[in-house]
Amino acid sequence: MASLEKRSVSNLIEVMADERWERLAEQQGVAYAKTVAEAMNLKLDMGNAADREKLRRAVLDLVAGRKMRKQKAHG
Secondary structure, three states: OHHHHHHHHHHHHHHHHHHHHHHHHHHHHHHHHHHHHHHOOOOOOOOOHHHHHHHHHHHHHHHHHHHHHHHHHHO
16 A cells, blocks of 8 residues: 555656646746747737747748848859
């Protein structure tokens, strides 16, 4: 019985640690997205899914534009 209790406590601690890690990763992701949006002079709410999509598209457009300029410069 004690072995089962130890295992249950260990599993509970592992689940709690995983949940905390997921929350931390999400918080850091939102903070990073806010920083990128500010650097691009975009006024977006990272809590809004549509605004997150706008940021994603803006970053993709920026990256695509840089790749096109590099190809033209080397081609």
